[in-house]
Amino acid sequence: MIDWTSRYATRASRMAASEIRELLKLLDKPDVISFAGGIPDPALFPMEAIRKAHRRALADPLSLQYSASEGHKPLREWIAGYMAGLGVSCAAEHVLITSGSQQALDFIGKLFVSPGDEVLVSRPTYLGALQAMSAYEAKFTALPRRGDNRATAGGGAKKALGYIMPDFQNPTGASLDLAERRDLLDAAAALDLPLIEDAAYEALRYEGEAMPALLALEAARVGNVDAARILYCGTFSKTVVPGLRLGWVVAPEPVIRRLVLIKQASDLHTSTLSQKVMHEIVTATIPERLSAIRNAYRARRDSMLRALEREMPKGVRWTRPEGGMFLWLTLPEQVDAALLLSRSLAEARVAFVPGRAFHWDGSGGNTLRLNFSLTDEARIAEGIGRLGVLLRRVSGVEG
């Protein structure tokens, strides 16, 4: 019998199962109200447009043939146009299609991260970014904040990449304001650091003014996208559907050419049919779609905020995101969210994600993530009510 464990490359032996994965298994139980997962509501999927686009694309057998590693040219051109709407002037040559933006993170890690290199992230940060970079044996450290002298200190391991989700971050829902964006670009320049801008939730703004993309600010500073240090990752998973697995990277052309080689060696290309279908859908329907999704999720966020106000005991704090899919709760310091989850599943029949999973350093034990995109307003109110009752019991606090 082979001892497989002894054969794994170091990078692979560091990968661990995520808590989210285990939690997702609970979604099937109808009496559990789940605020876990980061899942869009399938009732909002544009099914008729998707069916029609499939009928059209499937008239041509070449929709099912091998195709180019860099992606379907018309979709790449559409993305360049979409980026122009975000203030980023770029061409199809700056765009690689990936199988969801998770694959973009994986490929960027493969291109830039050597074992032991530092990847600078916020705390908490997106779990999928930690997983993707762990596979290349990154060490994690905190992105510099304003007034943080460490920024230009140098020394230590090579700083390979920074990673940030500036809009409605997964998991906290928080966004960077304009000053924070400028500071971050200053810090990245001082560190000479390539920076991943993960824009997964960018289009899901429910109030307030749109902030410029980091890539737009950076390209304006340095002249153009080719001179910028930002690797921009976008996705159709939140605005159209996740199951077709379609995302993209916008980056300087030499970086895209390398990522295309990585794509070729990794899975040749993303589904030809899915790319053609997505191109037709976004061309035909994106503005109405976005407004329908925003209206639905805004109402759910508001429902969750009202319920939290009503139901949470004193000592519990939460974010008030202007968009996205998540709220972030900070519990009294002595409450462990992982232990709370076990009781919550058993006693309250409410699921959430304990916050420690989003901290590379094991901190954040008294935090948790709540998703509001998949649950209707009545069930949100019901679930937060049940969670409030449990929290009163657990923390011994009457709020």
Next chain:
Amino acid sequence: MIDWTSRYATRASRMAASEIRELLKLLDKPDVISFAGGIPDPALFPMEAIRKAHRRALADPLSLQYSASEGHKPLREWIAGYMAGLGVSCAAEHVLITSGSQQALDFIGKLFVSPGDEVLVSRPTYLGALQAMSAYEAKFTALPRRGDNRATAGGGAKKALGYIMPDFQNPTGASLDLAERRDLLDAAAALDLPLIEDAAYEALRYEGEAMPALLALEAARVGNVDAARILYCGTFSKTVVPGLRLGWVVAPEPVIRRLVLIKQASDLHTSTLSQKVMHEIVTATIPERLSAIRNAYRARRDSMLRALEREMPKGVRWTRPEGGMFLWLTLPEQVDAALLLSRSLAEARVAFVPGRAFHWDGSGGNTLRLNFSLTDEARIAEGIGRLGVLLRRVSGVEG
């Protein structure tokens, strides 16, 4: 301006553009007869079944939702049943769905290959395997052959993996006979080497008796799939369509569990819709499909073999594969196939892939690969005729 090149991880800086990629661009020119590429004939795609399966799957919005990293359970179960037909007794738990078998190679490399490790391959071997393993900084060395004492010599770099395509190999079309399969398993056992069995063309047999899969032989020896050292990679790209990007790995359960973590960190999962569609297609139509494809490709192989017999000058040798999509030509030693390709494109308007790309050690300069699956019989005869005229001119030989 960032100097990107200086930032690439070693693994990524080793990846080079393949010649095949450049060649594929020629397929658009209608006066070029292309024997390059490894592409199935889209005229053989089961379009009506695919359209019907999409209509059914798209009745359910959950076909477009996030889904499990290990893949769609009914498809994994179908694959377990298909494997039983190949003499391999396994369950869904032994199966991971990947985005084409190229992704299976990538994930296996990610799991097992550390920088500098040896990956043992045949010479020539599948280019995509070289690309996938190069991304993890593998060094390549030859798989042991019968009577090769090096097999048990030990020493040197860690031998991380072996890789073989035992049926109708890409690029040569050659297959291992039963004795060679047994020898290879002996050698792998002596080296305590995990072995990738790439079965991409397994179903495309046009004559002769089916050979048992390495995994079937090995599982019979050691008792079951969980104790076997074979990592079996299959694909729907050759038997159904390549554009949906669907393949699979069958391996011991502990290995599959690790590969699922890698899948999750790499792209979360393969398209939900594509998996449901593929499940319906293979359930409904696989036996007729295989016989239609085999009949068509057999006729083309025969046409190519007849034309070669008729048109090639003396000193040119070629393989007579019992299946697959490729023939392998060995030219007189002084003829360089890469130089020949330039002349062939200019003078004969015929494309092929020079053989050096399939040799990790730069040998094979006088070899080339011919694909017969994409071209009809008349054009095969015409193309081989033109190539024969050119070869007579080049080698100065009247055959």
